[in-house]
Amino acid sequence: MADTPANAVPVVTIDGPGGAGKGTIAGLLAERLGWHLLDSGALYRLVALDATSRAIPLEAEAELARIAASLDVRFDARSGEGLVWLGNRDVTQAIRTEACGQGASVVAALPAVRTALVQRQRDFRQLPGLVADGRDMATVIFPDAGLKVFLTASVEERARRRHKQLKDKGIDVSLAALSRDMAERDRRDSERSVAPLRPGQGARILDTTGMTIPEVVDLMSRWASETFPDASPRRA
Numbered sequence: 001m002a003d004t005p006a007n008a009v010p011v012v013t014i015d016g017p018g019g020a021g022k023g024t025i026a027g028l029l030a031e032r033l034g035w036h037l038l039d040s041g042a043l044y045r046l047v048a049l050d051a052t053s054r055a056i057p058l059e060a061e062a063e064l065a066r067i068a069a070s071l072d073v074r075f076d077a078r079s080g081e082g083l084v085w086l087g088n089r090d091v092t093q094a095i096r097t098e099a100c101g102q103g104a105s106v107v108a109a110l111p112a113v114r115t116a117l118v119q120r121q122r123d124f125r126q127l128p129g130l131v132a133d134g135r136d137m138a139t140v141i142f143p144d145a146g147l148k149v150f151l152t153a154s155v156e157e158r159a160r161r162r163h164k165q166l167k168d169k170g171i172d173v174s175l176a177a178l179s180r181d182m183a184e185r186d187r188r189d190s191e192r193s194v195a196p197l198r199p200g201q202g203a204r205i206l207d208t209t210g211m212t213i214p215e216v217v218d219l220m221s222r223w224a225s226e227t228f229p230d231a232s233p234r235r236a
Contacts, residue, residue, distance in 0.1 A: 007144055010035075010129040010228040012220070013137035016151035017186050017197060018101060019158030021208060021216070025151065026133035028217045033131065033224060033231075037075045038124040040134030040141070041104060042084045043117050045095035046071055048103030058106045065112035071120070098166070098173065098181065105185050108135070109192040129231050135189060138200025147227040148203035149220060155182050157209045 012029065014022050023039055030037040047068050048058060056063050076083040084092045094100075107113055121141045124130055132141065138148035153161075159179040166173050189197040199205060204223065208216050224231075 009125050009127055010147075010231050011125060011142045011145040012129070012131045012147045012149070012224055012227075013142050013145045013200065013203075014131065014133040014149050014151050014220075015135055015137050015139070015197070015200065015203070017135075017158065017182070017189065018105075019162045019182055020151045020153050021161065021213065022133040022151050024213060025216050025220065026131050028213070029220050029224070030131040032217065032221050033129060035129035035131050036124060036126055038121060038130060038132040038134075038137075039075055039084060040117075040121055040132060040137060042075070042095055043068070043071060043073065043121070044104035044108045044113070045100050046073060046084075046086060046091065047113060048107045049091070049095050049100055051107070052100075052103060058103055059110075061110045061112045064107055064110060065116045068113045068116035068120075075124075093169075097171075098162075098178070102181065102185065105188055109188065109194065111194045114194055129228065135197045136195040138203050139198065140195045143200065145200075147223055148200045149223070150199035150203045150205045151216075152205065152207050153209040155179055155186070158182055 014026050014029075016022050023041065026039065027037060047064055050067050051058060051060070051064055058064070072087045074085040076085065083090060084095060118141065121132070124132065125142070132145075134141070138145055138150075156179065159175060159182050162182070163173065163175045163178055186197070206216070206219070
């Protein structure tokens with residue numbers, strides 16, 4: 001049986017700034033559709049986490065590119081939580097700290113690291129479909145995606161959500177500091193020379209300020225059904 005051309009596999013891309021809820025929404029949407037999941041931000045977090053654990057400076061571009069090229073990563077959307085596995089180790093929580101997020105933003109600005117991860121990300125495009133979240137999914141990795149969504153919210157709303165998320169995990173952090181960090185990360189991500197953060201051509205802009213997670217998932221699920229009426233869910 002001939003392989004299915006990659007461009008025949010339906011893709012939903014979800015891009016947007018940090019704290020917009022991309023990971024949560026992508027995991028729930030992938031679970032509902034029965035599709036594969038790609039959390040591209042996790043790849044950069046994994047590179048930052050691995051480099052930090054080895055005391056490798058986040059500016060050591062060549063060394064970080066080698067780490068990026070050798071990541072053994074897998075995403076699991078079946079729980080609706082977007083679990084991340086590095087080899088046989090569940091690293092979902094380890095890569096979700098604010099420090100790791102800031103490190104990922106620094107790492108993502110390195111051209112050699114981004115180049116090392118391009119094909120790896122595209123390899124996640126498999127039948128019956130893929131939900132891919134990140135910051136350049138629609139502009140660089142899957143510019144031909146059938147449904148492109150740019151998910152955003154106000155800095156205040158994103159900081160409030162992240163603050164609650166961290167507090168629920170027992171992590172004490174300043175809301176004001178989170179707001180400042182998010183604003184700085186937005187600036188750095190939008191001004192970087194390689195793959196700056198911006199909506200892809202034809203993307204739907206979805207401001208989720210004031211929306212609940214179920215409302216966002218329901219809306220995007222409807223968009224996906226309208227865009228890919230012939231797509232069938234993944235079989236277990």
